[in-house]
Amino acid sequence: MKRFDCLKVLSSFIKENDIVVANVGNTSLEWHSIRPSPANVYNVNLGQCTPVALGLALALPDRVVIALDGDGNVLLNLASLADVIYHYPKNLRIVIFDNEAYESPGGLPTVTAHGADLEGIGKACGIKKSCTVSTVEDFTEQIKLAFTEEELRLIVAKISTGTVETPEMNIDGKRNKYVFAAYIEDTAKKPVLRLRKQSPLIKEKGG
Amino acid sequence: MNIKVSIAIIRGLKAAGVDMVAILPDHGFNQVQKMIAEEPGLMYIPVSNEGIGVGICAGAYLGGGTPAMIIPTSGLLVAVWPLASLNILWGLPLLLLVPYRGDVGDAFWVMRTYKFTTEPVLNSLQIPYVIVDKIAGIERAITDGMASSLAWQNPICLLFSGETLR
Numbered sequence: 001m002k003r004f005d006c007l008k009v010l011s012s013f014i015k016e017n018d019i020v021v022a023n024v025g026n027t028s029l030e031w032h033s034i035r036p037s038p039a040n041v042y043n044v045n046l047g048q049c050t051p052v053a054l055g056l057a058l059a060l061p062d063r064v065v066i067a068l069d070g071d072g073n074v075l076l077n078l079a080s081l082a083d084v085i086y087h088y089p090k091n092l093r094i095v096i097f098d099n100e101a102y103e104s105p106g107g108l109p110t111v112t113a114h115g116a117d118l119e120g121i122g123k124a125c126g127i128k129k130s131c132t133v134s135t136v137e138d139f140t141e142q143i144k145l146a147f148t149e150e151e152l153r154l155i156v157a158k159i160s161t162g163t164v165e166t167p168e169m170n171i172d173g174k175r176n177k178y179v180f181a182a183y184i185e186d187t188a189k190k191p192v193l194r195l196r197k198q199s200p201l202i203k204e205k206g207g
Numbered sequence: 208m209n210i211k212v213s214i215a216i217i218r219g220l221k222a223a224g225v226d227m228v229a230i231l232p233d234h235g236f237n238q239v240q241k242m243i244a245e246e247p248g249l250m251y252i253p254v255s256n257e258g259i260g261v262g263i264c265a266g267a268y269l270g271g272g273t274p275a276m277i278i279p280t281s282g283l284l285v286a287v288w289p290l291a292s293l294n295i296l297w298g299l300p301l302l303l304l305v306p307y308r309g310d311v312g313d314a315f316w317v318m319r320t321y322k323f324t325t326e327p328v329l330n331s332l333q334i335p336y337v338i339v340d341k342i343a344g345i346e347r348a349i350t351d352g353m354a355s356s357l358a359w360q361n362p363i364c365l366l367f368s369g370e371t372l373r
Binding site: 021041044045046047048049050051052053054055056057058059060063077079080082083086087173174176177180181184185188190191192193194195196200 | 227250252253254255256258259260261262263264265266267268269270271272274288289292293296297298299354357358360
């Protein structure tokens with residue numbers, strides 16, 4: 001199973017205002033090529049993809065938030081799977097693309113290649129709806145459930161290594177932030193940036 | 208922990224518009240952390256390491272929330288990587304409240320390391336900080352810190368010392 005095929009499946013279910021947080025590297029490049037959207041947060045660095053998605057899910061409880069995490073990425077901060085339990089946000093979905101390798105820096109195996117079981121870890125952390133899939137058909141079935149059942153869900157997608165040709169992506173974190181903030185301000189009617197029109201010191205002095 | 212400190216911190220957080228607080232328990236601030244867990248209007252977010260808290264707060268801010276984080280001095284070191292790779296790189300605000308263990312007067316050998324790491328690390332990360340050592344200054348430090356953090360799109364750290372830790 002290839003990540004790109006899974007992402008195409010996800011794009012067929014996702015709604016316009018569903019938020020996606022993608023981990024750094026090929027996952028972001030592939031997702032951007034399939035679903036370029038201001039509702040995406042790209043290239044979230046090691047260990048932070050699921051935490052950032054959790055923060056968004058808590059701040060925007062009426063939005064579906066999907067973390068596109070990776071095995072190496074989540075392994076750096078395994079406790080992030082445990083920390084989703086306290087609030088158990090029903091609007092959060094975590095997809096871990098598990099290629100059993102640190103692919104970007106050369107392909108050395110992660111511990112999932114030696115038996116570490118991310119689904120088992122998810123279940124042990126308390127994520128009741130945790131599963132592992134290794135075919136596009138099974139992934140499709142789980143994604144379908146993820147969009148029909150309002151419940152925290154972890155999908156570990158066993159994929160092969162490798163990526164596809166993707167177009168240039170001229171989006172750094174700051175550009176992503178401003179685009180995403182404007183999108184949230186527009187669609188959720190919540191201020192994000194909150195830049196003042198003047199210093200509070202001027203206001204205090206009455207001028 | 209002095210109850211006046213806890214009350215002032217909660218007042219300050221509310222006055223600053225903070226709506227969620229990521230916390231990893233710390234001996235110096237355990238009382239206020241327990242009070243936040245029970246305080247209406249402040250979402251209590253327990254984390255298992257401070258780096259996760261930074262990520263949660265980054266997401267919460269992007270979603271229009273106003274998060275803050277209360278972490279131990281040691282936890283600031285744990286949080287360095289996500290602070291560097293998220294907040295500093297992306298320009299994301301975050302108010303950090305840290306009981307400054309190891310400041311002069313905290314005369315216990317285990318705490319020594321924090322005197323020699325805390326302020327240099329904050330300087331290296333270009334995170335402005337304020338040392339809050341008077342109870343009367345707590346509320347204002349929090350509202351000023353959050354205002355500057357939002358306006359500058361950068362983390363701000365409040366290091367609690369002196370009578371605020373006694």
